[in-house]
Amino acid sequence: MIGKRRGWTAVLLVLSLSLLLAACSDGGKKPVKNESGKINIVTTIAQIAEPLSVIGGDKVEVHSLMGPGVDPHLYTATQGDIATLENGDMIFYSGLHLESNMLKVFEEIGKNRPVLAIGEVISEEKLLTDEGGAIDPHIWFDIDLWKEALSAAADELKKAYPEDADYFEDNRKSYFEKLDALKEEAMQKVAQIPQDQRILVTAHDAFGYFGRLLGIQVVGLQGLSTEDEIGLSDIDDTIATLVEHDVPAVFIESSINPASINAVIEGAKKRGLDVKLGGELFSDAMGEAGTKEGTYLGMYAHNVDTITKALSGEEQSR
Template sequence: MKKLKTMLGLSVLSIALVGCSEAQEGDGDTPIRIVTTTSQIGDSIEQIGGELVEVTSLMGPGVDPHTYQATQNDIQSLQNADLVLYNGLHLEGRMNEIFEQMGPSKSVALGDSIDEEKLLKNFEYEGAVDLVDPHIWFDVDIWKEALDIATETLIQHLPEDEDQLKQRQQDYFNELDELIAQTAQKMDQLSDEQRVLVTAHDAFGYFGRMHDLEVIGLQGLSTEDEIGIRDIDSTIEILVERNIPSVFVESSISPRSIQAVIEGAKEKGHDVTLGGELFSDAMGEKGTKEGTYIGMYEHNVETIVNALLREEE
């Protein structure tokens, strides 16, 4: 029944978007209406576009993009949009058919244009043959490349504002460069032995690669992957054998599986603390520090470093 409802929903949306498959050419007025899937994209586009854009993000705090299904309100937003920007790389798996209906002139997948050699692939999980890790926003350098694509797309819609858009992009990129430098400085506080991050699902691969951190995810790249007893038991075994002191939950995922790991490790005589909550697939509430891309990233870094350092005190 759930599958039938999903198929019916996609069919209705496909019909609704038939008249919107071609790009809606602007009439020269601003701001242009942009719909993004994730808040990570939405906030970054607001920083670059400023008053030239009106941004609506479909997936707010606590929302899991892997399992997200479009609502009737989303249909209306997509119909009214001049441009739709989404992550791609199968992050929004259940919405792929929708973007195909809209066509490439109106919807742009920022991740799909990133050099494949820079993307992480996962061969560990059963059925995940050649599966690309879509969580590219955790590598700030790669995220800047994605935003280059977004900026060029904005310029195509607002050619008369090219200079302003490029200047705002450069200003924002300067902030991102400062974020990279500050993160490196904080991460340098961790010893080699402390550089292990255990999370609810495998969303921090790019973060780990960029900051020399080993990442262990209880769940696979997608939260649609099933978590079995074997996954929990193997994670407990790693924690006990390597004497890992902390694990982390994520704002968009139920903490039950991580709690099961903590309890399982305790039964084996190894006390594991909850290091804190991280933002992975979703950001924080609008208007808060964690509701911005930079603030979300800073929160994660501070939470990780503080928790891992605390265990050595």
């Protein structure tokens, strides 16, 4: 019954969106700036919104539909979201089936205004897949790939608003210099972790690109999506890996229930290994707006610092 109710909700939301767009359609003309003279950008996740607010500067207003602690794998658009999207001049989402419950909404709204899945500009050979061939959508953890995705959004901005193209490009270059510095700093810090302890255990498999970029083995109890099931064999296999490599810490995620990680900690203790909770990482969502972790740079640096301290034995939480 719950599944049917959700299905009807999705149908009604798409129908509502279709009616709104039919009433407000501009015939596919170039988007116009809002009353404040700024471009109204709507994104799904904050990992897109915050960098675009930097690249767009004072020429844009950016709104993210999904805030701190929100799981994009499970997110379904609300009536309020539809109104927000309808008022947007440009819409950017990550794609690669991260926001799978919103694809019909994007299809409808894309008939009347620019809508771009920025992750889908990445060439297929650069993407990670799981054993079943599903693409890993968490590309923001590879700084180089995220630069490509953000560049695609910046290019759309420049194309739609050529009068501000030089401004956007200058901001993009300046911001990307900071991303390059962040990547270099992250690589230096991770190098401090003993080689055999570079094993990152989290609730779900969101850190594959992070691990590939920085040379860390990643173990996620769930699959790429938080809709995947966690079996006892997943927990047992993870505990065996921790014991084999004497890994000192595991991590919870800000948008994921910590129960599975707590089960791993308890299971490891029964095997004689005192595994600590290394701290909370940001995976599918960033921190609160106005905090360091509410920025892409700050969120990424927080994760690197938390992982490095815990796995190198410098600092472990309870």
